[in-house]
Amino acid sequence: MATEDVRRFVAQAARQEQFLDVVSGEEARARFHRHLDLTPRGAESVTLAGALGRVLATDVVAGVDVPGFDRSVVDGFALRAADSLGAAEDNPIRLRLNDEVLAAGRAPALTVEPGTATVIATGGMLPRGADAVAMVEHTEPVETPDGSGGGLFIALSRPSTPGAFVAAAGSDIGRGEVVLWRGQVLTSREIGVLAAIGQAEVAVVRRPRVAILSTGDEIVAPGQPMRTGAVYDSNAAILAAAVAESGGEPVPLGIAADEDSALEALVAQGLECDALLLSGGTSKGAGDRSHRVVARLRDPGIVAHGVALKPGKPLCLAVTRGKPVVILPGFPTSAMFTFHSFVAPVIRALAGLPPAAVETVPATLPVRLGSERGRTEYVMVSLVQGAEEGALAAYPLSKGSGAVTAFSHADGFLAIDAQAEMVEAGTPVSVQRLGRSLAPADLIVVGSQCLGLNAVLGGLIAGGMTVKALNVGSMGGLAAARRGECDVAPIHLMDPETEAYNTPFLAPGLELVAGYRRMQGIVFRRGDPRFEGRAAAEAARAAAERPDCILINRNAGSGTRILADRLLGAARPTGYWTQAKSHNAVAVAVAQGRADWGLAIETAASLYGLGFLPLREEHYDFVIPAARRDRPAVRRFVEALESVEVADSLRGMGFAR
Incomplete structure (x- = not known):
């Protein structure tokens, strides 16, 4: 059966005319837009609670004044400004208080006559006769002025002008005024305006419904048991979030197997939405069915299949009945790059949003x-x-x-x-x-990757520090430190002549902070008699002489590669030129049987249940540019590295201080 499958694939590949019309990104985009209706998808009414982030479908005209009446903006006394003329500290003017207190929400019952004033609170409605408010701080109570009879009085020490401390009716928003414009994105500020004019609902552009369909027999939904050779469906989750970020409403359709009838049924279901995104199956290899099903669409159907981009060459763009249908490459980076380049602008247009700002x-x-x-x-x-x-x-x-x-x-x-x-x-x-500009990280770490580093950085991040860590290998980190492009460079480099770690590689202006120790050795599948029970150096020499014993090597420039080359000398065993970029990559290659042995740290061997032959304890230390040594983030890093908590965590992970 397997032989027949191979024959069928070879025959099919011979007939393929893969990507006959590869076009530039600009040409593909022009063809795509030529057949699309990029106007918003209509309007719907939503409550203010559901309006955040939505786009206004119509202008909003105020039906009321805001404020709807003349109101006080301070606690004080409503009065006639003319009655306060000449008031001063040494010449206070006395006004009799009316028997009324105007709290917010209470309608005045009394008129402010000449020589009188009314107590008024912030937000209170200005009574008839009054044209100003005196702040309570500018008055003093006077109970019985000479010769004026009974009652309560205030003494004004400052004059008031007409309109003082009064918000006039309609001074914020006037009835009939356009307060919000069609196309505005509603934030908390705009929602506050809508509430201020009494609107409980608002007309917004309907979010385009975007169907999302993952394809491939190898795809497994997150949460389901993993099987050999399969991968979890990360694209569906990423695309759903990206659609929502672009102003659309994601409609997940699940996973379609590589079978035409099932795929056709789900494509038909997806076309009930405003747009359809498929992930995977756009190449012309075995099992790639999506492009064949989409090729049957008309009006006009596929407008571009194959774009001169990397990543993203397999991108397939189609339109049917004015609806966009896009088959994104199956690999996540390719899928997301082509989504943001070709799909997100379409969704934003359908959602009534302006093009995303490019910085x-x-x-x-x-x-x-x-x-x-x-x-x-x-x-x-x-x-x-x-x-x-x-x-x-x-x-x-x-x-x-x-x-x-x-x-x-x-x-x-x-x-x-x-x-x-x-x-x-x-x-x-x-x-x-990508996205908005972000503030630079507090701590930049560039160099060799290690699981133990998580014990140091994790606590700093939990404490509020922002950290950017780039895994470029020991030599790359050392170069970054020399150029002053990082705060900390983790390295584990052994000098072949002296066998000393790290210090021989320091240049002027660089300091070394001691880190921790980790055991390097040979990893292999437990029970393999070629390695089990042997010393590391002996096992390496024997394995190097056997063509059927496959090595998985490390990348040039890494500390482990230097150690491997020293161990092997002039020998170049099978697999020597196959280079993994991390200890985990070495371990998983051995665990899956793609290789039989390699060099990695003991922690990686334990993670994958592998056998381990100790070879050498290496020093995993930190290079710090002297010019950055006194930065607060660097000082906190060194303090964390030297702390009891980090030491305990490192020991628990199999590392030594």
Whole structure:
């Protein structure tokens, strides 16, 4: 059966004419918009409680005045301004108080006659005859003025002018005035205006309903048991949130298997919404069915399939009956990049929202970056403050289009021209920000990744510190520290000549803070007689001589790679050139049988239930630029590193101080 499946796939691949019409991003977008109606999707009425973030469908005209009457803005006394002329500290003017107290919400019953005043509270309605309010602080009570008979009096020590401390009727909002305009996004401020004019409901643009359908036999819904070779459906959750952020209403349709009839039924259901997004199945490989089903749509159907972008080449754009139908690539980074580039602007238009603001910032690329000629490549980057004030360095997040975290870790992206094959380190670049500008992190950590580092950074983050950690390896971290682009660079580099860790690599202007120790060794599947019960060096020599014993190596520049090369000498065993970028990647390759052995820390071996042959205890330390040593965030980092709590956590994870 398996052989027949292979034959069928090879025959099918031979017939494929994959991406015959790959077009530029600009051309694909123009074709897409040419067939779309991008006007808002009508209006609906919502209560004020549900109006936050919605877009006004019509202008809002006030039917009342705000305030609806002349009211006092202070606690004091309503009076005739003319009666206060000449009042001074040494010449107070006395006014008789009327037998009434005007609290807020109470209608006046008495007129303020010449020579009188009425007690009034903030918000109280100004009575007939009064044209000003004297603050209570500018008066003194007088019970029995000479020769004036009984009653209560006040003595004014300052004159009042007409309108003093009075908010006139309609001074804030006048009846018939347009207070909010169609197309405004309702925030708490606008909702307050609506409440002030007495509106309990408001007409808003209906959110476009966007159906979301994941495709593929390999997709498993979160919460369900995982099976070998499958992946959890992260795209549906990411896309649903992104649709909501763009002003739409996500309508999840679940997961469709790679079978035409089931997929067709769900596509038909999705077309009852205002737009349909499919995730995966847009390439022309085995099991890719989405593009075949969408190809059957008409009026006009597919307008672009294949875009000269990286990531995002398999993107498929279609329109039917004026509705957008988009098949996004299955890999998360590709899916999200193409969504924000091609889909989000459409949803915003249908929701009545203006185009999203685009912010670009200048930066410098600190590392050399390769590219593929023929496609515009977009590279996710994380921005850090450079050595000079205001200068930014853009570190590429080279996790690949299959990475789930690339968008969440990125501050923006840069574009590499389709004709470029390389961007050299030090090149000035323009970075388009993702979302709003964020304040720089309190602590920048660039260097080697380690699970133990979580024990240090976790407490700092819980205490309110913002931290940005970029995992670029020991050599990359050391280079960042030399350039002044980080506060802390975790490293574990052994000098092959002296066998000393880390100190031989320090340059002037750099300090070393002792971290912790971790045991490096050979990881293997338990019970493998090629390794079980042997010393690490002996097992490595024997494994290197066996072509059937596959190594998973570490990336060049990492401390573990330096240790591996020292162990192997001139030997280049099977798998030597297969490079993993983390201890976890080494461990999982061995656990899944893709490799038989590799070098990793003991903690990683324990996580994956692997055997471990100790090789060498290495020093995982922290390089700090001297110019940043006294920064408050750096001092807190060092204090945390030296604390009893962190030491206990590290010991619990298998590390030593």
